Amino acid sequence: MNRRKQLREGLVTNNPVLVQQIGMCATMAITTTLFNGVGMGLSVLIILTCCNVVVSALRKIIPEEIRLAIFVVVIAGFVTIVDLLLQAYIPALSAALGVFIPLIVVNCIIIGRAEAFCQKNTVKDSFFDGIFQGLGYTIVLIIMCVFREFVGSGRFGGGLIDIANGFRFTMDGTGGGIQIFPESYGMSIMNLPFGGFLTLGLLIGLMQYELKKFEKKKKMAERAAKELALQKEVEE
């Protein structure tokens, strides 16, 4: 399978959030600071990759009738592992994301990929599918976080970047971020779920517009090439 094509599908043409439109609940809920977005994105990436590998490795022995039950068991297992590891080693992230880490169990990106991709493809392809789809998800989360944080509280990199004592990255979520304009001038509605809907809507609209434009261009180029070939034939 073409890795380049797989990467493009994950990031752009078949992006899990913007094109497949799955896994949107957590997307809207947690994209309030960059710390949350990066943490959630990477957690999903890891869980998705692990589940993809296990599901595709077991695809020959999973009976058709109970495949969903098995997917759920595998997913819940990996989510619990990540949840426990986060609680033990990155407690700030676990506290910030709260219930949304256990809720990855029912995030349709993972079960969707297991059903649509891994049960028909090899372990290697599924592994890369997990990484690329996870990256696509993470990038969308990061874009939403940056936008909402900036418009909502005039900040960049909340929780992740600390500039109080020189520029540094923090893993304990205490970084204040870079204040671009005073917080009181921000539209705090962007920090509420409403802002999540608005941002996601705008992003999906923009994405679809670009995809349509790209398709049109491709069609026009094809047509031009055909006409050129026709012209050549006539000339000859």
Next chain:
Amino acid sequence: MKDNKILKLAFVLFVICAVTAGVLGIVNALTYQRIYDMAHAKEFEAYAVVLKSDSGYAEVEFEEEGFPTVDSIMISNDGNGYVVKSTFSGAQGNITMVCGVDNDLKCTGISIIEHSETSGLGAVAAASSSAGEAFRAQFIGQDGSIALSKNGGAIDALAGATITSTAVTGAVATSIAAVDSVN
């Protein structure tokens, strides 16, 4: 469906569940102690934030029927007051909070140890951000008649998180009443 087919399905599902459970058991064994220690350290850190004591704290007996939300009352060995730990319901789930109360039955500070409030709304009450600190600072110096400003008190509720604000305010009042009962 034939009987042996059902048995085969059940067997496959059982094996996969058993393997998953085994792996989870191992991960739990590896992380349990660390998570437990951290929760404990966090609680003691919170005690120091709400009521500073140089010589530690000791548990006090209290009437548990009268205060169902109160988990424990600790007296400061410095004699400057009490720390009350309580668990009560917030907007999304239980909130565990410690509240310092001095000998004049005034709140000396609150710290939320555990909660599952909505990120960006109720969670601000526990956050280390400036908004969270401003919210918690309002409780310092309040007495048993504490109430939200919309009910004629002095506490401004968090925007979009009235339920959380009401719950925390109520818990502070309960904590003060509990200390009053043992004082």
